[in-house]
Amino acid sequence: xxxxxxxxxxxxxxxxxxxxxxxxxxxxxxxxxxxxxxxxxxxxxxxxxxxxxxxxxxxxxxxxxxxxxxxxxxxxxxxxxxxxxxxxxxxxxxxxxxxxxxxxxxxxxxxxxxxxxxxxxxxxxxxxxxxxxxxxxxxxxxxxxxxxxxxxxxxxxxxxxxxxxxxxxxxxxxxxxxxxxxxxxxxxxxxxxxxxxxxxxxxxxxxxxxxxxxxxxxxxxxxxxxxxxxxxxxxxxxxxxxxxxxxxxxxxxxxxxxxxxxxxxxxxxxxxxxxxxxxxxxxxxxxxxxxxxxxxxxxxxxxxxxxxxxxxxxxxxxxxxxxxxxxxxxxxxxxxxxxxxxxxxxxxxxxxxxxx
Numbered sequence: 001x002x003x004x005x006x007x008x009x010x011x012x013x014x015x016x017x018x019x020x021x022x023x024x025x026x027x028x029x030x031x032x033x034x035x036x037x038x039x040x041x042x043x044x045x046x047x048x049x050x051x052x053x054x055x056x057x058x059x060x061x062x063x064x065x066x067x068x069x070x071x072x073x074x075x076x077x078x079x080x081x082x083x084x085x086x087x088x089x090x091x092x093x094x095x096x097x098x099x100x101x102x103x104x105x106x107x108x109x110x111x112x113x114x115x116x117x118x119x120x121x122x123x124x125x126x127x128x129x130x131x132x133x134x135x136x137x138x139x140x141x142x143x144x145x146x147x148x149x150x151x152x153x154x155x156x157x158x159x160x161x162x163x164x165x166x167x168x169x170x171x172x173x174x175x176x177x178x179x180x181x182x183x184x185x186x187x188x189x190x191x192x193x194x195x196x197x198x199x200x201x202x203x204x205x206x207x208x209x210x211x212x213x214x215x216x217x218x219x220x221x222x223x224x225x226x227x228x229x230x231x232x233x234x235x236x237x238x239x240x241x242x243x244x245x246x247x248x249x250x251x252x253x254x255x256x257x258x259x260x261x262x263x264x265x266x267x268x269x270x271x272x273x274x275x276x277x278x279x280x281x282x283x284x285x286x287x288x289x290x291x292x293x294x295x296x297x298x299x300x301x302x303x304x305x306x307x308x309x310x311x312x313x314x315x316x317x318x319x320x321x322x323x324x325x326x327x328x329x330x331x332x333x334x335x336x337x338x339x340x341x342x343x344x345x346x347x348x349x350x351x352x353x354x355x356x
Contacts (some may be wrong), residue, residue, distance in 0.1 A: 009068060010066070012065050012066075014062070016057065016061050020057070021052075025049060025066055026049045028069060028070075029070065030069060030121040031121070032070070032071070033072075033123070034126070035129045037108050037127065037128045038056065038075070038110040038111050038126075039131070040129060041131075042114045042131075042132070043116070043133075043134050043135050044116055045116070046118065047115070048117055050120075052071070052073070052114050054073075058108065059107040059108035060077065061075075061077055062077070062112075076108060118135055118136055120136070120138065122141070124149075125143040125161075127145045127147065128145065128147045130147050131147065132151075134151065137155045138155070139155070140158055142160055143161035144162055148165050148168075151170065153170070154172055155174050156173075156175075157175050157176075157177070159178075160178040163180070165183045166186070168185075168187070169189065171188060172188070173191075175191065175192045175194070176194045177196075178194075179198070180197075181200070181201065185198070187205045189207075190207075190208045191205075191209075192212055194211065194213070195213075198216070198217070198219070198221040199218070201221050203224070205225045205226070209228065209268075210269065213271050214273070215274075216274050218277075219277050220277060223274050224282045224283075226283075227270065227283065227286065228286050231269075231270045232262075232266075232267040233263050233272055233283070235274075235281075236257070236259050236274070237273075238276075239278065240254065240276075241277070241278040244260075244283075245282045246282075246283045
């Protein structure tokens with residue numbers, strides 16, 4: 001086909017191998033991007049138009065279609081991706097499936113950069129690509145097989161699907177649903193609800209404020225959480241083999257579950273639920289903020305307070321090595337010994353006055 005076609009309200013571009021293209025569009029209401037390999041960068045802005053830049057195209061052309069407000073970008077052009085929780089199916093004409101391909105996908109590569117209105121609906125998926133999405137107000141659905149996904153400063157409902165890659169949501173405001181097989185899920189922000197499902201992937205949560213509900217379900221995964229000191233937390237854990245370390249108190253959960261609560265009784269309520277066949281839960285509290293250097297004047301606006309709260313008091317580098325409590329203890333979920341006891345020299349057995 002030609003590099004550009006226009007039929008009524010349907011516009012169609014092809015960006016050939018070795019070429020680059022910049023496209024500006026008005027009236028974009030939704031965005032769907034899929035690549036096999038490469039990079040996807042999407043930034044939400046206050047403008048009412050979208051700006052698309054495609055570069056470093058290798059293997060086959062990139063296909064771009066715009067119709068009735070929907071912008072669809074795919075590479076290769078005949079790829080159709082369908083995300084179903086932890087499985088991401090990729091159907092491409094002439095392929096036998098995601099593995100055992102007729103085509104040589106190793107040579108496929110494309111870099112996609114977009115500036116879009118903040119309020120649009122966004123769905124992004126890749127096989128081995130890396131994605132960075134920021135500044136959107138209506139959430140997003142982000143998927144990868146073995147690549148990486150980072151969202152920063154999104155609001156609304158965020159859906160994350162991952163097989164063996166790594167997904168991160170930084171400074172999120174809203175709810176998160178994440179599904180992974182063996183990949184790591186790292187979340188920070190002011191959450192309403194979090195629900196994750198995994199086979200062997202670990203979940204790390206740095207929660208500001210008082211989220212309503214945090215839930216992790218796993219076969220052999222682990223969960224590590226940092227909470228504000230003012231939060232009243234209600235814990236429920238069910239694990240056939242594992243331990244719970246909650247603010248220095250250890251509980252054994254082998255073949256039994258437990259319920260426990262801590263924090264100020266008049267504080268805002270948060271529930272933490274962890275269900276696993278084999279897995280461990282660790283929870284620490286954030287150091288209380290000092291009025292003079294973090295909270296500022298009581299008349300500061302919400303944006304000022306949010307900026308101060310996120311200026312270094314929580315985990316900005318979300319690799320596991322930096323996930324420590326305010327005493328400097330590493331709260332990574334470590335390996336377990338044969339008795340199901342977490343291997344942490346700082347832990348000691350403690351029944352807890354409020355365990356039920």
